[in-house]
Amino acid sequence: xxxxxASMLSIRxxxxxxxxxxxTLVDGVSLxxxxxxxxxLVGESGSGKSLTCMSIIRLLAKGxxxxxxxxxxxxxxxxxxxxxxMRQLRGREISMIYQEPLTSxxxxxxxxxxxxxxATHVHATRADVLTMLDRVGFEHPERVLRQRPHExxxxxxxxxxxxxxxxxxxxxxxxxxxxxxxDVTVQDQVLKLIYDITVETGTALLxxxxxxxxxxxxxxxxxxxxxxxxxxxxRTENVLxxxxxxxxDALLRSAPSLExxxxxLVAIPGRVPTPSEWTxxxxxxxxxEYATDLCLTKPPVVEFDDQAAECWHTDRLxxxxxAS
Amino acid sequence: MTDFIQLPRVRKPARAKxxxxxxxxxxxxxxxxxIIPALVAIxxxxxxxxxxxxxxxxxxxxxxxxxxxxxxxxxxxxxxxLSRLIEGSRISLLVGVLGVVLAxxxxxxxxxxxxxxxxxxxxxIMRLVDALLAIPGILLILVILGVVKPGLGTLxxxxxxxxxxxxxxxxRAEVLEIRERLFVEAAKNVGVSHTRILIRHIxxxxxxxxxxxxxxxxxxxxxxxxxxxxxxxxxxxxxxxxGLMLTTGRDYITNAWWLSTLPGLAITGTxxxxxxxxDWLRDALDPRLAx
Amino acid sequence: xxxxxxxxxxxxxxxxxxxxAEGFFGRKRDFHAVRDVSLSVPQGxxxxIIGESGSGKTTVARMLxxxxxxxxxxxxxxxxxxxxxxxRPTAAGRSAAQMVFQDxxxxxxxxxxxxxxxxxxxxxxxxxxxxxxxxxxxxxxxxVGMSSAALDKYPHEFSGGQRQRLVIAxxxxxxxxxxxxxxxxxxxxxxxxxxxxxxxxxxQEELGLTYVFIGHGLESVYFMSDRISVMxxxxxxxxxxxxxILLRPAHDYTRQLIESSRAQPFKSRRS
Numbered sequence: 001x002x003x004x005x006a007s008m009l010s011i012r013x014x015x016x017x018x019x020x021x022x023x024t025l026v027d028g029v030s031l032x033x034x035x036x037x038x039x040x041l042v043g044e045s046g047s048g049k050s051l052t053c054m055s056i057i058r059l060l061a062k063g064x065x066x067x068x069x070x071x072x073x074x075x076x077x078x079x080x081x082x083x084x085x086m087r088q089l090r091g092r093e094i095s096m097i098y099q100e101p102l103t104s105x106x107x108x109x110x111x112x113x114x115x116x117x118x119a120t121h122v123h124a125t126r127a128d129v130l131t132m133l134d135r136v137g138f139e140h141p142e143r144v145l146r147q148r149p150h151e152x153x154x155x156x157x158x159x160x161x162x163x164x165x166x167x168x169x170x171x172x173x174x175x176x177x178x179x180x181x182x183d184v185t186v187q188d189q190v191l192k193l194i195y196d197i198t199v200e201t202g203t204a205l206l207x208x209x210x211x212x213x214x215x216x217x218x219x220x221x222x223x224x225x226x227x228x229x230x231x232x233x234x235r236t237e238n239v240l241x242x243x244x245x246x247x248x249d250a251l252l253r254s255a256p257s258l259e260x261x262x263x264x265l266v267a268i269p270g271r272v273p274t275p276s277e278w279t280x281x282x283x284x285x286x287x288x289e290y291a292t293d294l295c296l297t298k299p300p301v302v303e304f305d306d307q308a309a310e311c312w313h314t315d316r317l318x319x320x321x322x323a324s
Numbered sequence: 325m326t327d328f329i330q331l332p333r334v335r336k337p338a339r340a341k342x343x344x345x346x347x348x349x350x351x352x353x354x355x356x357x358x359i360i361p362a363l364v365a366i367x368x369x370x371x372x373x374x375x376x377x378x379x380x381x382x383x384x385x386x387x388x389x390x391x392x393x394x395x396x397x398x399x400x401x402x403x404x405x406l407s408r409l410i411e412g413s414r415i416s417l418l419v420g421v422l423g424v425v426l427a428x429x430x431x432x433x434x435x436x437x438x439x440x441x442x443x444x445x446x447x448x449i450m451r452l453v454d455a456l457l458a459i460p461g462i463l464l465i466l467v468i469l470g471v472v473k474p475g476l477g478t479l480x481x482x483x484x485x486x487x488x489x490x491x492x493x494x495x496r497a498e499v500l501e502i503r504e505r506l507f508v509e510a511a512k513n514v515g516v517s518h519t520r521i522l523i524r525h526i527x528x529x530x531x532x533x534x535x536x537x538x539x540x541x542x543x544x545x546x547x548x549x550x551x552x553x554x555x556x557x558x559x560x561x562x563x564x565x566x567g568l569m570l571t572t573g574r575d576y577i578t579n580a581w582w583l584s585t586l587p588g589l590a591i592t593g594t595x596x597x598x599x600x601x602x603d604w605l606r607d608a609l610d611p612r613l614a615x
Numbered sequence: 616x617x618x619x620x621x622x623x624x625x626x627x628x629x630x631x632x633x634x635x636a637e638g639f640f641g642r643k644r645d646f647h648a649v650r651d652v653s654l655s656v657p658q659g660x661x662x663x664i665i666g667e668s669g670s671g672k673t674t675v676a677r678m679l680x681x682x683x684x685x686x687x688x689x690x691x692x693x694x695x696x697x698x699x700x701x702x703r704p705t706a707a708g709r710s711a712a713q714m715v716f717q718d719x720x721x722x723x724x725x726x727x728x729x730x731x732x733x734x735x736x737x738x739x740x741x742x743x744x745x746x747x748x749x750x751x752x753x754x755x756x757x758x759v760g761m762s763s764a765a766l767d768k769y770p771h772e773f774s775g776g777q778r779q780r781l782v783i784a785x786x787x788x789x790x791x792x793x794x795x796x797x798x799x800x801x802x803x804x805x806x807x808x809x810x811x812x813x814x815x816x817x818x819q820e821e822l823g824l825t826y827v828f829i830g831h832g833l834e835s836v837y838f839m840s841d842r843i844s845v846m847x848x849x850x851x852x853x854x855x856x857x858x859x860i861l862l863r864p865a866h867d868y869t870r871q872l873i874e875s876s877r878a879q880p881f882k883s884r885r886s
Contacts, residue, residue: 044804183667188875195881210805213878254809256838258876267809271774506722513682514736515709528726
């Protein structure tokens, strides 16, 4: 779906299954990330966005496995690489930060100890660690080393996570809902940090989020996921101001905005189907106002300028835009 | 209201039918291992081939499968092993069940009270629990039995009184966690009485732990009874229990293995069955796992 | 000449201080979670409260709902005090303002079916009769847009949005005049949030309810509220109509909040 030239990370038709219950949770996802690009995977719970991200560095939970497709990193197929190779990659070429830093950090060890652990793995020195702490916004890096996670605020902990993740100078940073657990104002600061630092170091970013606002802030490109598939992708400003898929459109319209005070929101009817209810055809059809019988079969990918959507009725949306 | 919400398709056969439909293998084995002794205990008088207490030295130490009249052999006093095993099942299981009922009731109430009310109630109960736990169980039992005349009733009471503490501790911990949950707060908000909250909200959510503890307790109690009878402080002749049979067979292990081995197998099999069954029962009763 | 109508919710000079033990030997310290907060909500209106974690907004919500007594200050619903002189919730205080909780996953007892959950508030004194309860339960499930087939099911059989509808239904059981909504949609998927917000608005109109709406994001608070109070570190730093707050923010924190919510891209992209 996305421009394939010069991509560092190339995901082709990825499928992830829950082996015991024979349920496919990620259904044929394709994604390209080029050097220095900031890409967002956006979707609600059950969309498969986190699983897609976890698959890249093979951190899938027990019972989940890659059942199809491939993941290539700089030309090398890592979907079937050995665990030794994956360990080499993690932290050094591809790093990850998570949503809840309190559980990612060991509460009984000092920050210094944990950073030291990370530093050893990537052959960084103490000086590197201190520089990094300074870079992520700590005025007194020495002091921070001696503290314990619970003594720091959520935003500070997340900065530590970012520092840890970037110590090894990875080419790609994976961020799974890094700001969701934070207050709105702190969210913003941390996002800005991630933005600035990735621009500075030329690190590519794959951000997983459910928040379109966050995506608008930080991502060049976005892929919208729904029920295990990418339903729309393209440049962020295109997708968010001019969506081609009814789901993206409905999502944008249903959010309350500060632009005007409306009496009621345009809610999407129904609910997200669970994996056992997924069909082969378009999975958004039952909630979609443009659905027809065609939607019983899997929709084709329709390409536009810097944008693509998997839908039979993209023309209806374009028509709507014209009308309004 | 315009939004019509599609409810998820959930099959809902009758609970009992659903329970029996998908019983996993371990639970099946457990069920069998428990039902056999249970049935045997219930129908004992009708299925015993001989009187378990009749002594006949001329028929002593017959090996199993050697004589059709005594399929599992006889013990050193010529008593039929099969009949004694059957009779023993009654006592062993009875003691096990009654002991658990006693220990469970006291433990559940104590744990609920300590966990829910906290404060001085909690302090008192937990100090008592700590004190009892500090004393080795067997020692306590021996001391009590040294003073009071051994007998079935005493045995049950003693076992119950020493085992309730395990329940109390564990259940208190569960209650501490459950009472913080939002639905308990919601009930308080509406003005539901504490008693009702305990009965309606806390206890049902404590049940899985309670069930698991109970299965472990039955197992422990049966084994403890066996040990006590082994030591001569539990069941007294002419009553029969598996533990007592173990004692009797002690001296004959080398030449008449079946005297101890058969009751030993009976104990092991029953206890294993209870544990397997308990695991399954806990999961089966959880509405969250029912779909 | 019209007689002045009581505000539906009124809080005057409310303070809440917690004693916290600090350090290994438990040196006690006072933590002022809420300082001198006053607010007033007219009948049928919605007051939004916004603030970050630690601002005291949740504590205020709990006090209004009768769950914690204030250390000092006065709270009343429709003129009736929520707490008595000893700090215990009055009967009126218990039932007048009901809380809609944030987490639909732990707000419902997993071992009770929906019918029992909805009926429970009705069994507290003065208890209703069996038939009255049945009728009311059916009414409630209908009001929140679910079918009566739901009554025999258990909470885990429903999605987050549906569970939240059940939480709302239960809160409405005894026909309270006021609902305190503590971030009622924060735990839900984006596409479901709007459904629930719409439902809340519909119910408000239908039943003449007054809301206190604690929100996470400014957008949902702005959408729901007529008036907004901004809380920061335990105090109300600003209050006014929703538009006042949005268009003419006076306090730094409010301005920061609005700025963050605007979600402009960090830099225009060149490539």
